[in-house]
Amino acid sequence: MSARYPSTIDRTDDRDPTSPREADAWGDALLDELHGRPVAPLELETDLGVVHAAMAPAWFFRPAEQWDPWERELLADAVRSPALDLGAGAGRTSLWLQGEGVTVTAVDASPGAVEVCRARGVDDVREGDLNDPPTDRAWRAVLLMCGNLGLGGTRDGIRRLLRRLAAACAPDAVLVGDTVDPGGPPQVGLRLRYRDSVTPWWQQYNVPIAEVPSLVVGTGWTLERHVVAAPDHAVLLRRR
Numbered sequence: 001m002s003a004r005y006p007s008t009i010d011r012t013d014d015r016d017p018t019s020p021r022e023a024d025a026w027g028d029a030l031l032d033e034l035h036g037r038p039v040a041p042l043e044l045e046t047d048l049g050v051v052h053a054a055m056a057p058a059w060f061f062r063p064a065e066q067w068d069p070w071e072r073e074l075l076a077d078a079v080r081s082p083a084l085d086l087g088a089g090a091g092r093t094s095l096w097l098q099g100e101g102v103t104v105t106a107v108d109a110s111p112g113a114v115e116v117c118r119a120r121g122v123d124d125v126r127e128g129d130l131n132d133p134p135t136d137r138a139w140r141a142v143l144l145m146c147g148n149l150g151l152g153g154t155r156d157g158i159r160r161l162l163r164r165l166a167a168a169c170a171p172d173a174v175l176v177g178d179t180v181d182p183g184g185p186p187q188v189g190l191r192l193r194y195r196d197s198v199t200p201w202w203q204q205y206n207v208p209i210a211e212v213p214s215l216v217v218g219t220g221w222t223l224e225r226h227v228v229a230a231p232d233h234a235v236l237l238r239r240r
Contacts, residue, residue, distance in 0.1 A: 025194035027112015030090050033057035034116050040195050047189030047201065054192060060090040060146070070227045071145070074176045074236050083141040084165075086130045087148035091117035098123065102141070105134060131161055138170040144177030149235070153203035154187060155211075159219050162237075166220025169239045175221060178234035182206040209233050 032039045044054040081103040085094045088106035097104045105124045106117050117125040130151050142165050152158030186206050192199045216223045221237035
């Protein structure tokens with residue numbers, strides 16, 4: 001992760017000498033996993049001071065046969081070129097699509113994640129803000145996986161991102177994204193902790209299950225499928 005993470009929250013009260021250093025903690029964890037080094041626990045902290053265990057870096061390196069059935073089911077509709085993988089992480093979905101013959105552009109805000117994707121063989125990897133997606137191609141498939149549908153930061157932010165993506169996509173393009181039903185306030189500030197470093201704060205909007213249809217209306221997309229495996233849920237959208 002980098003300082004260009006979307007919707008970074010200014011937390012000046014955290015900037016004291018005893019605080020963890022702000023760095024690419026996410027990328028460091030992925031690089032340790034890639035190179036077979038000892039991997040420390042990865043933690044997710046909320047802006048309320050609650051710290052949870054995050055998914056282990058190894059999760060982001062899993063082969064397709066170990067993915068959740070709903071992921072494999074929806075991603076089968078995204079086998080079309082060119083594809084845009086926003087928040088590519090370790091490149092698992094980009095590499096799978098490439099194996100299916102798809103031309104893929106992977107984007108991540110983390111320099112370490114970009115390095116991992118390149119080392120693993122993703123052909124086109126770019127470091128950038130997921131809320132400012134590339135527009136140099138007419139995308140026919142867009143991925144917002146591993147909760148990345150919520151990286152718009154707010155409900156309005158997600159709708160803006162969907163409209164930007166619709167404008168950058170070819171007619172009949174598809175978008176596959178997932179999020180988690182919050183079970184509480186959907187908007188939360190987050191950062192990742194790894195060893196002695198933390199990512200910058202970013203704002204996440206975990207979309208309530210019941211809110212999905214109204215979220216999509218008016219963004220240039222239609223809701224084709226909504227798969228619920230509570231608390232996780234995922235969408236297949238189609239460009240109108």
